[in-house]
Amino acid sequence: MKICERLKSGRVTVSCELFPPKKDGELDHVCEVVRDIAALKPDFMSVTYGAGGGTSINTARIAEEIESRGVTALAHLTCVSSTKDEVARILEELKEKHIENILALRGDIPKDSDFPSPGHYRYASELVAQIKARGDFCIGAACYPEGHIECAHKEDDIDYLKRKVECGCDFLTTQMFFDNNILYNFLYRILAKGINVPVVAGIMPVTNSRQIKRICALSGTELPPRFKAIADKFADRPAAMKQAGIAYATEQIIDLISNGVNSIHIYTMNKPDIAAKIMENLSEIIG
Numbered sequence: 001m002k003i004c005e006r007l008k009s010g011r012v013t014v015s016c017e018l019f020p021p022k023k024d025g026e027l028d029h030v031c032e033v034v035r036d037i038a039a040l041k042p043d044f045m046s047v048t049y050g051a052g053g054g055t056s057i058n059t060a061r062i063a064e065e066i067e068s069r070g071v072t073a074l075a076h077l078t079c080v081s082s083t084k085d086e087v088a089r090i091l092e093e094l095k096e097k098h099i100e101n102i103l104a105l106r107g108d109i110p111k112d113s114d115f116p117s118p119g120h121y122r123y124a125s126e127l128v129a130q131i132k133a134r135g136d137f138c139i140g141a142a143c144y145p146e147g148h149i150e151c152a153h154k155e156d157d158i159d160y161l162k163r164k165v166e167c168g169c170d171f172l173t174t175q176m177f178f179d180n181n182i183l184y185n186f187l188y189r190i191l192a193k194g195i196n197v198p199v200v201a202g203i204m205p206v207t208n209s210r211q212i213k214r215i216c217a218l219s220g221t222e223l224p225p226r227f228k229a230i231a232d233k234f235a236d237r238p239a240a241m242k243q244a245g246i247a248y249a250t251e252q253i254i255d256l257i258s259n260g261v262n263s264i265h266i267y268t269m270n271k272p273d274i275a276a277k278i279m280e281n282l283s284e285i286i287g
């Protein structure tokens with residue numbers, strides 16, 4: 001099923017994200033993660049794409065596994081490490097596997113690379129346009145409520161986002177954020193620019209305090225004082241941090257749904273127990 005149709009239905013949707021195995025030997029474990037998360041009956045499951053190219057084959061395999069479990073799959077695809085010809089081959093492969101939904105991304109530019117080199121797409125918008133031209137996929141793309149780290153001015157970032165949508169993107173998924181007001185502000189600003197495709201809010205249940213501080217520093221994500229206090233207090237107590245992280249994510253989601261943000265994407269980090277606990281916390285809310 002095309003994800004954009006489901007997002008436009010107006011009902012609350014909850015989806016989950018996984019990452020593919022780094023090595024082939026770990027494929028069985030990730031298939032078990034797929035089985036366990038699929039059993040929670042999310043609206044769709046996305047599977048990320050290794051920018052280095054090494055794990056890219058596994059993205060298509062995992063997407064196929066998701067579909068075989070009766071859940072709609074969203075395959076991520078980055079263009080930073082693949083030439084246009086390679087991208088065309090991957091699109092064919094996804095089509096053969098009956099994957100209908102793609103999250104089209106540029107990917108992070110590797111250090112010391114000569115990107116963009118001839119034969120590559122420079123921005124995700126170019127990849128979106130290429131996929132759109134084929135006419136057979138529902139296309140999602142990334143957006144950044146706090147601005148993308150490389151873009152000096154948030155307004156420019158939104159102008160580029162608009163271009164990406166105009167190139168054919170059907171929906172957007174946000175970078176994680178820990179302060180819902182940042183998302184509400186972003187939604188007003190993109191609407192004012194005429195971007196009106198569905199926006200899926202990306203929620204990260206934090207279970208490792210040090211790791212999240214590192215990730216946020218790299219991505220430019222703000223950690224609000226209320227969240228920082230939790231991360232500091234429970235930094236050395238993993239079980240307590242996990243419980244607090246699940247509670248924080250649950251509260252964020254309830255506030256979003258209460259304010260009309262109906263599409264929620266949980267960055268599960270391949271941990272079915274965390275996804276299960278959040279779904280259980282929301283059982284009456286998401287019906």
Ligand code: FAD
Nearest residue numbers: 048049051076105106107108123124142148150151160175
């Ligand atoms: P783009 O939309 O191309 O934007 C990149 C930068 O270029 C931005 O700063 C933008 O403002 C700027 N820009 C865009 N167009 C123009 C233009 N015409 N002129 C000048 N500047 C421009 N990474 C992975 O490797 N694998 C994944 O599976 C993955 N999944 C992700 C899922 C989500 C929901 C999110 C939010 C991110 C994900 N990422 C993933 C990370 C992503 O690849 C990086 O954030 C990357 O740096 C930017 O990718 P993009 O598709 O947003 O790029």
